[in-house]
Amino acid sequence: MHVHPYRLLILLGASPAVLTETIWSLARQQTPPWHPVAVDVVTTGVGAALLDARLLGRPRFHPVTGHALAPVDRWTPFCRDVLGGAPPSLRVHTPHRSDGTPLPDIRDTDDDARFADLCYDLVASRTRETEALPVIGSLAGGRKTMSAHLMTAFSLFARPQDRLVHVLVNPPERERDPEFFYPIGEHGEDARLDRIELLFPRLRSLPGTGLPAAAHEDPARYVRERLAVQGTPAPPARLTCRLAPRAAGGCRLDLEDATGTLLETVPLRPTDAATLLVLAEATIAHGDRVPNTALVENAAIEARRAAVVYHTGRLEAPAPWGTTDDLSKHVSRLNARLRAYPLAGAHLPVQTRPLPDATAYGWLSPLPPLRVHTHQAGTDAPGADAGWPFEHLPLQTRPPAA
Template sequence: MPDRAPADYERRILLLVTGMTPQVVTETLYALCHQHPPFIPTEVHLATTLEGAERARLSLLSDDPGWFRRLCQDYRLPPIQFDASHIHILQDQSGTPLSDIRTPEDNERAADQLTRLVRDLTTDEAAALHVSLAGGRKTMGYYLGYALSLFGRPQDRLSHVLVSEPFESSWSFFYPTPYERIIETKDGKLADCATAQVMLAEIPFVRLRDGLPPALLKGQVTMSAAVAAANRSLQPPRLVLDLLKEEVWADDLNIDVKPTELALLLWLAERVQQGKPEVEWRNVEAANEFLTYGQRILNPYGGDYERMKQALESCKDDNERAKYFGPHKSRLKKAFEEALGKKAANRYVIARSGKRNDATYSCYYLPLEADQIEIRTS
């Protein structure tokens, strides 16, 4: 959990999906402001279709009825950024605003746009995001909640708003007023908005952000790619070393490694395939064994190999040899994490056996089975 409450963040964002019922905006805002402690957004964002955007504009942002402005005035809320630029209209593949979500292609596009919107709104560490599932189609709510599960941080929250009868689904109801306001409900009866109850139900969710590759947190992202990345750590690992192309692949993704790191990886991978135990890479025998793998990756008559050889031969003791291998191990770990994310990368990261002060503590191995490794030489 975060060190501070979401309400204590400088930037506080409310994000909703809406369809034909823009009332969920004012209902949710009312509920957030009346919970304990209150969460008063500094900005509101909507994701909706073309028709949903028009309904929101006319009912919430117009001069009359202007229900968003009325709510803020009735409850003396501080300034909240919410205008037409905060309404994100979903688009089809050609960039045309969607009037509705009817086809599988529309669903896929909506999922990707909601994923990017949540990703973008969670990049600011000074912000807390509150996502509401109260409005929009069921698929939109699902996609929005799943996107928050993928990118949400400890300070972010997910909720649904509940409205008491007979006000639920009534077009004339937008929030409980601090004064008498009589409306006709959906069943034709009269009711006073001041008597309505609006409650916020917080929804727990699993946070998967730490397991995603850094690239998905920065660049273009689709929901399918984010879901695949989150699920990757649940799959059996598969490591491919292509020596002819000097490439490393894990989970069918290319891992960017330097030749010396490739030699280190090849060394430990072949030991797994040969059924050999962990290697104590601080001793002279291990260093000499590693040099034979350096010759397989680097030109044995070239400058890179000569520098590798000199660096190992100049080590005066076991500790200096350990210091030589340490940075290469760290760079391999970083390369796998960049491509796969931390959780999925852990299946490939060079491991150390034993416990501190044990004789085997400085022995290293690749945490894979022989049949999970393929070494291509042609």
């Protein structure tokens, strides 16, 4: 019997059964049957632990709760019964924190960015050769944002032979049954699997839209730079960060057009203003995004943060960035404030880029020219006599705007 080979790229959440359900459907619900020669599983730390224990039979501890997961090898007999032989090659891919540990789950925008970059890079890698085996992507597992990123990746990189599928399990109680992995035996005889072949735009195949070399050299950056600006308003021509005590109007970020017309104003906490200015200074000096490890436990960085806060009339320096988690929380808080405003939210949130042993912070493209103004009385603020420790963002003293 002829068997059609393919490579499976599948998202998994907390249910490893999605893997066996998808392979079973492709092998048993079409003619000729399709059998995977390689499987790429994209999941989180929690998903990887559950896959290891509940499908591959490897002893594992739950990464969040710490309790032992009972190992059961369902994979070997499944491959023997459904595929008629030894298991295909299987690789598990998880996004990692800056300390190298697997990300347990997708909980915030930074986590999502790490997963998205992994997804774009992996799909681009597996579809690089135009005549290679077809890649079938499965969106059935994981969070909705994970599925959205996989579909985006396939829309950009998929070749004519590649497919996207989703598997529905009925009745619903079978989907919730921890012992159900595919229709067999007492836990699956009444189950029905419906495979959905998903339609998606194949931009790579459109005439005149071939992928440039940059798309495969750095897929994640290519996707973000090309897609982030679509459907967004034009960026501001310049930015002005105004530092003042609360009684004099407080901190704010003004977004202006080329004529100086005010487009939008974003009120900022003093610590948020400090985060913005410190990261802007660092990226200008570095010429690109900056590793988080270079920003923590750094006396020069803390001096800049303190100077910003002092110029708002605060008497105490902000709590130092002692760990990368401290930094991440401040960046997330700044981004939340920026995203509350349409223009700032479209162009100014700080972006992350996973590195082998760190996380880089910065922007997709250079920020518009950024000026820093202080309230005239701000020169008497505590710490002002220590100077303004920014090289690329000079401080201008001017009366507050009327």
